[in-house]
Amino acid sequence: xxxxxxxxxxxxxxxxxxxxxxxxxxxxxxxxxxxxxxxxxxxxxxxxxxxxxxxxxxxxxxxxxxxxxxxxxxxxxxxxxxxxxxxxxxxxxxxxxxxxxxxxxxxxxxxxxxxxxxxxxxxxxxxxxxxxxxxxxxxxxxxxxxxxxxxxxxxxxxxxxxxxxxxxx
Numbered sequence: 001x002x003x004x005x006x007x008x009x010x011x012x013x014x015x016x017x018x019x020x021x022x023x024x025x026x027x028x029x030x031x032x033x034x035x036x037x038x039x040x041x042x043x044x045x046x047x048x049x050x051x052x053x054x055x056x057x058x059x060x061x062x063x064x065x066x067x068x069x070x071x072x073x074x075x076x077x078x079x080x081x082x083x084x085x086x087x088x089x090x091x092x093x094x095x096x097x098x099x100x101x102x103x104x105x106x107x108x109x110x111x112x113x114x115x116x117x118x119x120x121x122x123x124x125x126x127x128x129x130x131x132x133x134x135x136x137x138x139x140x141x142x143x144x145x146x147x148x149x150x151x152x153x154x155x156x157x158x159x160x161x162x163x164x165x166x167x168x169x
Contacts, residue, residue, distance in 0.1 A: 019054050019061045026061050028053035074151030081106070082154055085142055092141050092156040113161050124149060 019026060054061070081104075084090075090097045092108075101108065111133075112120055119130050125148075132143045136157035143155035 015058060015062050015065060016054060018065045019057070020050075022061075022064075023050075023053075025064065026053075026057040028056045071147075071151050075145060075147065078145035078152035078154050082142060082145055092158060108156065110158075129153060129155070 085097075085100070088096075088100070090100050111123060114120060114133075116130075116134065119125065125133070129146050129148065132146055133155050136143060136155060137160065138157065141157040143153075146153045146155070
């Protein structure tokens with residue numbers, strides 16, 4: 001069986017407990033004029049009725065809980081990856097590193113070369129991620145796990161390009 005996935009929701013009680021711990025994040029939708037009769041939950045709900053409010057936003061609560069758990073799981077996996085790389089003394093660009101990544105079905109995504117002044121906007125990186133990327137060197141080729149919009153991110157240094165003065169056309 002193994003451990004359950006953090007992203008899976010086992011019971012309605014888990015979803016309800018998450019809602020009860022974060023009620024301000026999930027306000028019940030206000031009915032628009034003439035819509036009361038369309039939603040029986042809103043018709044029967046009394047002002048401040050926690051159970052009725054929960055039923056109105058349950059799917060949103062479940063999605064938020066799944067996302068939070070998935071991000072937590074991604075952060076743990078990223079931390080485990082960096083610890084393994086450090087303990088095994090694996091460096092990007094070596095055959096052992098490539099074999100390690102392949103054995104775990106991990107693939108690298110390349111970012112275009114950049115510096116402080118020319119970070120590609122389509123990366124969607126936060127200033128913290130950019131700062132960490134620019135700190136990487138041949139002596140420190142792996143970043144710590146970093147929080148990202150989709151979960152967690154580990155950066156790997158490939159090379160440092162020498163600076164140059166472009167010719168004036």
